[in-house]
Amino acid sequence: MQKFDSIRNIAIIAHVDHGKTTLVDGMLKQTHTFRENEEAFSQTAILDSNDLEREKGITILAKNTSVFYKSPTTKETVKINIIDTPGHADFGGEVERVLNMAEGAILVVDAAEGPLPQTSFVLKLALLYNLKIILVINKIDKKLARPKEVLQETEELFLRLAHYPEHLDFNIVYAVGRDGKAFLELPKNYDSQNKGDLTPLFEEIIKTVPAPKQDTNKPFQMLISTLDYDTYLGKLAIGKIQSGIVHIGQNLSIVTPEKTIDSFKVEKLFGSVGLKREEIESAQAGDIAAIAGKTKLAINQTLCDPQHQIALPAIAISPPTLKITIGPNTSPFSGREGKYVTSRQIYDRLLKEKETNLGLLIAQDENSSKFVVSGRGELHLAVLIENMRREGYEMEVSKPQVIEKNIDGKLHEPFLEVTAEVPSEFIGIITEEFGKRKAALIDMISHQNGLTKFIYRISERNFLGARSILLTATRGTVNVSSLFIDYLPVGEALPKLRNGAIIVYDSGKALAYGLQTVCERGILFIPAGTEVYEGMVVGLNAKEEDMEINVCKGKKLTNMHTENSDEAIVLTPPLIMSLEQSLDFIADDELLEVTPKNLRIRKKFLSHVDRVRAQRAKK
Ligand SMILES: Nc1nc2c(ncn2[C@@H]2O[C@H](COP(=O)(O)OP(=O)(O)OP(=O)(O)O)[C@@H](O)[C@H]2O)c(=O)[nH]1
Numbered sequence: 371m372q373k374f375d376s377i378r379n380i381a382i383i384a385h386v387d388h389g390k391t392t393l394v395d396g397m398l399k400q401t402h403t404f405r406e407n408e409e410a411f412s413q414t415a416i417l418d419s420n421d422l423e424r425e426k427g428i429t430i431l432a433k434n435t436s437v438f439y440k441s442p443t444t445k446e447t448v449k450i451n452i453i454d455t456p457g458h459a460d461f462g463g464e465v466e467r468v469l470n471m472a473e474g475a476i477l478v479v480d481a482a483e484g485p486l487p488q489t490s491f492v493l494k495l496a497l498l499y500n501l502k503i504i505l506v507i508n509k510i511d512k513k514l515a516r517p518k519e520v521l522q523e524t525e526e527l528f529l530r531l532a533h534y535p536e537h538l539d540f541n542i543v544y545a546v547g548r549d550g551k552a553f554l555e556l557p558k559n560y561d562s563q564n565k566g567d568l569t570p571l572f573e574e575i576i577k578t579v580p581a582p583k584q585d586t587n588k589p590f591q592m593l594i595s596t597l598d599y600d601t602y603l604g605k606l607a608i609g610k611i612q613s614g615i616v617h618i619g620q621n622l623s624i625v626t627p628e629k630t631i632d633s634f635k636v637e638k639l640f641g642s643v644g645l646k647r648e649e650i651e652s653a654q655a656g657d658i659a660a661i662a663g664k665t666k667l668a669i670n671q672t673l674c675d676p677q678h679q680i681a682l683p684a685i686a687i688s689p690p691t692l693k694i695t696i697g698p699n700t701s702p703f704s705g706r707e708g709k710y711v712t713s714r715q716i717y718d719r720l721l722k723e724k725e726t727n728l729g730l731l732i733a734q735d736e737n738s739s740k741f742v743v744s745g746r747g748e749l750h751l752a753v754l755i756e757n758m759r760r761e762g763y764e765m766e767v768s769k770p771q772v773i774e775k776n777i778d779g780k781l782h783e784p785f786l787e788v789t790a791e792v793p794s795e796f797i798g799i800i801t802e803e804f805g806k807r808k809a810a811l812i813d814m815i816s817h818q819n820g821l822t823k824f825i826y827r828i829s830e831r832n833f834l835g836a837r838s839i840l841l842t843a844t845r846g847t848v849n850v851s852s853l854f855i856d857y858l859p860v861g862e863a864l865p866k867l868r869n870g871a872i873i874v875y876d877s878g879k880a881l882a883y884g885l886q887t888v889c890e891r892g893i894l895f896i897p898a899g900t901e902v903y904e905g906m907v908v909g910l911n912a913k914e915e916d917m918e919i920n921v922c923k924g925k926k927l928t929n930m931h932t933e934n935s936d937e938a939i940v941l942t943p944p945l946i947m948s949l950e951q952s953l954d955f956i957a958d959d960e961l962l963e964v965t966p967k968n969l970r971i972r973k974k975f976l977s978h979v980d981r982v983r984a985q986r987a988k989k
């Protein structure tokens with residue numbers, strides 16, 4: 371590893387999509403962290419390295435990397451440890467998990483969108499940790515950019531959130547992260563030919579963010595903030611070294627505030643550069659390092675000198691607000707498509723997830739072989755389920771439900787502040803949808819760029835499913851985001867918003883002849899030829915009540931030529947729902963069957979008789 375004169379630890383924080391990971395690309399490229407012939411050099415959002423991150427175009431896990439920056443002014447080489455964080459509210463636990471490693475934060479704000487709910491969530495956290503903040507007004511190249519207005523809005527946010535006068539003392543950099551350029555003064559008319567690079571931002575970092583305290587004489591101490599896995603070495607514990615020095619072969623103890631867990635010998639040590647891990651001999655206070663040597667390692671444990679066993683305080687993570695149950699698949703197709711299907715296998719996988727995904731809670735359901743999994747939001751839970759199905763798990767999942775709390779003898783539920791920004795032609799759609807969902811309007815602001823921003827307070831329960839409806843209704847133009855504000859007394863519930871399901875009555879292969887009826891009565895979910903079972907949901911009824919139909923029957927009279935005549939029928943193309951849409955869709959008496967190959971919506975009770983019985987029992 372390259373030699374360096376000093377260290378800076380900096381987190382990149384923002385609302386979702388404001389350009390954090392792209393800005394890190396620019397920092398990696400300008401410091402020649404990759405050779406020009408390396409694949410990563412030509413990529414974008416280089417740190418978004420796992421499959422789901424690439425597919426969804428968002429960061430899910432916070433990640434560490436580092437660059438070596440040689441300052442033209444001080445001539446020093448500075449190792450800058452960069453912590454990229456996700457901006458989606460559902461992954462807020464990731465931001466909470468890693469901020470303790472930084473002394474400074476780059477708060478990125480989109481020059482068109484301005485500060486949004488997650489901007490205030492992450493800024494609040496950064497100020498709580500007393501991080502030195504650099505404000506980057508990013509994407510000033512956008513047609514709808516309104517940097518001056520956005521700066522003013524962000525200053526107001528700082529005023530609202532600051533605890534000390536020093537919190538208001540932050541410097542401002544304007545940037546086009548995608549072009550790898552930053553400016554101390556707002557360029558008059560930016561175009562991509564403008565000369566520049568990220569030097570102004572790097573200089574701000576080394577000038578304003580304090581170097582970490584380097585108390586190398588004290589005994590070694592490090593809080594584990596991240597766990598990683600290596601095929602040969604097993605678990606790697608990653609964190610910022612609080613004090614002292616660590617080197618290969620050293621003995622360390624694993625402690626928590628309650629007890630000493632174990633001790634072990636450091637087998638290997640790593641620093642991370644770009645996407646790679648580089649072996650190092652030793653690392654010292656202030657730096658971020660990965661330590662290998664033991665399988666019992668877990669986040670929130672302290673690694674320390676065996677002679678000075680003092681645990682560092684654990685990271686505080688906000689509690690989840692949404693829960694689902696996950697259990698083994700009980701449909702007639704159970705075991706056909708998955709590699710891991712038993713309750714035990716699902717439980718083990720969930721426990722493994724919990725090791726790194728701190729925002730999750732896992733509990734065994736007392737009355738069944740299922741598990742209650744609680745998370746920050748629908749996407750947080752959907753990402754876990756999607757990862758599991760890709761690994762070969764088969765399971766069934768219930769409708770997401772908000773987690774209620776009893777406070778002073780009164781039932782409370784989570785409330786959100788939701789921001790929705792739209793072009794003026796869709797204002798009516800926003801007010802109608804939020805009105806229907808019993809939301810309270812807090813503010814409505816029209817911006818210079820023609821967009822209108824609505825801010826509502828709404829219970830999380832009433833907001834479930836609204837996002838995809840709004841996106842469809844505004845032809846994808848709405849920008850919706852939410853922020854958990856507090857638990858408040860349970861509010862007015864919604865009337866049922868969804869119509870009834872169209873349920874299969876027979877089992878076998880669905881034929882176009884039968885599915886025609888589904889198209890006539892509502893919206894079809896499956897193509898002809900799909901294997902179905904009794905109790906499976908294959909469509910949405912246009913009416914409020916559920917409806918059962920036979921879909922496997924061919925036309926009677928031409929029995930001999932059923933297959934051929936069936937092919938001649940042209941059906942309306944089915945609506946194929948994604949995992950998140952399916953979770954939004956299902957009702958209390960339905961389940962989502964998830965396998966590596968298929969998503970099937972089904973009734974909890976598959977047979978007609980059982981459903982009637984369940985209905986009667988409810989009354
Ligand atoms: N016009 C413009 N677009 C940009 C700029 N920087 C990034 N983008 C685009 O903005 C989108 C989001 O960029 P990301 O870097 O993934 O944003 P992020 O903040 O890391 O997003 P999350 O990690 O999911 O919160 C991508 O489509 C980028 O190409 C910029 O300077 N100008």
Ligand SMILES: [Mg+2]
Binds near residue numbers: 390418428429456457
């Ligand atoms: Mg990102």
